[in-house]
Amino acid sequence: MEIVFLNSVDSTHKFLKDHIETKGYTHPLSVVTQCQTNGIGSRDNKWEGKEGNLFFSFVLKRLELPTDLPLQSASIYFSFILKEILSQYGSKIWVKWPNDFYIDNKKIGGTITNLTKELIYCGIGINLNKVSNQYGYLDIDIEIKKLIKEYFEVISNKIAWKDIFSKYSIEFEKSKELKTTINNQNGIVNNNNSLEKISLKEAVINSDGSIQINNKKVFSLR
Numbered sequence: 001m002e003i004v005f006l007n008s009v010d011s012t013h014k015f016l017k018d019h020i021e022t023k024g025y026t027h028p029l030s031v032v033t034q035c036q037t038n039g040i041g042s043r044d045n046k047w048e049g050k051e052g053n054l055f056f057s058f059v060l061k062r063l064e065l066p067t068d069l070p071l072q073s074a075s076i077y078f079s080f081i082l083k084e085i086l087s088q089y090g091s092k093i094w095v096k097w098p099n100d101f102y103i104d105n106k107k108i109g110g111t112i113t114n115l116t117k118e119l120i121y122c123g124i125g126i127n128l129n130k131v132s133n134q135y136g137y138l139d140i141d142i143e144i145k146k147l148i149k150e151y152f153e154v155i156s157n158k159i160a161w162k163d164i165f166s167k168y169s170i171e172f173e174k175s176k177e178l179k180t181t182i183n184n185q186n187g188i189v190n191n192n193n194s195l196e197k198i199s200l201k202e203a204v205i206n207s208d209g210s211i212q213i214n215n216k217k218v219f220s221l222r
Contacts, residue, residue: 008035012057013123030058057123072219073209106136
């Protein structure tokens with residue numbers, strides 16, 4: 001994985017996609033910054049990117065990931081690997097289904113994953129500092145370059161999805177205390193055709209990372 005550190009960028013995800021569209025894909029590439037001025041969150045929402053936090057995106061081919069990974073659950077896979085590393089350093093971070101990082105009951109970041117032909121793009125943002133009363137922030141100090149290097153070393157090892165899922169399925173119980181937003185193709189809309197947040201209390205997680213909720217099978221790709 002080639003890693004490029006930038007002082008500032010509008011969006012690491014957009015920067016990376018523009019780069020690949022212009023120059024093509026030759027090898028796994030990541031863009032990392034601590035100042036993102038126009039970040040993208042789930043469902044194209046804006047993610048507030050105050051300076052001093054961590055934002056990075058990366059791209060690789062599907063063939064560079066474990067063969068048993070359900071593409072629809074790539075966000076869980078990428079998120080949980082980072083969570084595991086941070087936990088080893090003492091953090092109490094956990095992953096709420098399907099793509100959010102939490103400390104206790106406050107969101108501190110998230111993951112988005114997109115598929116473009118044979119390429120997988122992933123963007124991750126984590127608050128290292130307080131951005132507002134609504135959101136939390138990481139509970140340990142980290143050295144970013146060391147963390148990023150370690151993260152991609154683990155990614156390159158192609159840990160099997162079944163090994164990640166066996167751990168995540170236990171942690172999923174924490175998600176049942178919260179709600180998630182279901183998109184239009186899978187979900188439930190109210191009378192105004194706007195998305196509703198649905199409780200995960202009765203959700204059951206499947207081995208492919210999807211959940212059964214309100215008699216519907218919902219995947220996690222975002």
